Amino acid sequence: MVRVLMVLGRAAGGVGAHVDDLTSRLRLLGHDVDVVTAAETADAFGALEAQRLWPLHRGPAAVRGPLEWHRVMRLAGTVDVVHAHGHQAAVVAAVAVARARPRPRLVVSLHNDLPPAGGSPARRVAAGLFGRLLRWSLRRAALVTGASDDLVRLAEELGARRASLAVVPATRVGELLAAAPLTPDGRRELFASAGLAPGLAEQPVVLTVSRIAPQKDLRTLVAAAARSRAAAVWVVVGDGDERLRAALVDEADGIRTRTGERRGADVRLVGARDDVAAWLRAADVFVVTSRWEARALVVQEAMAAGLPVVATRTGGLPGLIGDAGSLVAVGDPDAVADEVDRLLADPDERARLGAAARAVAASWAGPDDEARRWVGRYLDTLPG
Known part of the structure; x- marks a missing residue:
């Protein structure tokens, strides 16, 4: 049995879901896993057993910091491995491990690129200080993993003594590999459940599933829809930044009211949904316009689900998609629109790419396999 302390900061998307899933699978394998995270993260993922400790506070809440640091250090001294997920968690975990007695091994997983430098001089100074702390943390780690090859290279550049790839598997892959596309009636019911006119389901569906956040660059997506000449409905599933969402809705409404030859496609933001698998089965093309993604x-x-993917050429997406999709430059709505229009006009090419995508997905290791690999990684860091 390996005793593991997972450390995760504020997370609302895939990283939080991954840590939650990995923790559950490690426990089913018989290992002792505890979780330290921010209260809002624990609430978001229903992690009722998590230790709601996050010592990085601002404002009045900062007075809790010293006590929380002490509690994290004490927990670190009770385990074999402290596994940090993300940049801030790496620093918190490294400080805790340095002060813990007995001292556990430190493992860090990088899931995101570093935020771009910029902003006010004070922000640049803060970023510089944090960068030095992150380098110090990664140098102390027995193992640093990256969710994509570019993150492995980043870890090495930041001074990691040992860095390797550790993929993050999607838990619904097996279910979707076995699923068939939705029937026309199923598509109409799905659209109606989202408050959309069932008649929209008669058109080709261009799907995006994404948090509404600047990194996802959904403005480029909406701009691409405005440039598209294909008769299709572009559906965005997900929530997030409310101000950004309102701006996107305004832009999408502008497309629908535009007149002339290049009217553009219909864009609908349907919010967060618990039936994402059904939307994937209903779609004809999947689009990702993010400025950066890992895997x-x-x-x-x-x-x-057998969808042809149009994605930006960034981060780990080229290695993930390979020849089973289309890659375009970041921030280029014309390229996105052209690729979507090409695929919608060519059902044979859609079918070819969809089959290639499914074949690649069928070759991936599943979440249980990856959990067992994590046990091996932990054991490799331990003495003896």
Whole structure:
């Protein structure tokens, strides 16, 4: 049995879901796993047993910091391995491990790129200080993993002594590999359940599943829909930044009211849904316009569903998609529109790419296999 302390900061997307799933699978394998995370993260994922400790606070809440640091250090001294997920968690875990007695091994998983430098001088100074802390943390780790090859290279550049790839598998891949596309009646019912006119389901569906956040660059997606000449409905599933969502809705409404030859496609934002698998089965093309992604869980799911993917050439997406989709430049709505229009006009090419995507997805290791690999990684860091 390996005793593991997972450390995770504020997370609302794929990283939180991954840690939650990995924790559950390690426990089923008989290992002792505890979780330290921010209260809002524990609430988001229903992690009732998690230790709601996050010592990085601002404002009045900062007075809790010293006590929480002490509690994290004490927990670190009770385990064999402290496994940090993300940049801030790496720093918190490294400090805790340095002070813990007995001292556990430190493992860090990088799931995201570093935020771009910029902003005010004070913000640049803060970023510089944090960068030095992150380098110090990664140098202390027995193992640093990256969710994509570019993150492995980043870890090495930041001074990691040992860095390797550790993929994050999407849990719905097996289900989607076995699923068939929705029937026309199923598509109409799905659209009606989202408050959309069932008649929209008669058109080809261009799907995006994404948090509404600047990194996802959904403005480029909406701009691409405005440039598209294909008669299709572009559906965005997901929630997030409310101000950004309102701006996107305004832009999408503008497309629908535009007149002239290049009217553009219909864009509908349907919010967060618990039937993402059904939307993947209903779609004809999947689009990702993110400025950066590692090994996006939803792209894995789209490929398992047999969808041709149009994605930005960034981060881990080229290695994930390979020849089973189309890659375009970041921030290029014309390229996105052209690729979507090409695929919608060519059902044979859609079928070829969809079959290739499914074949790639069928070759991936599943979440249980990856959990067992994590046990091996932990054991490799331990003495003896």
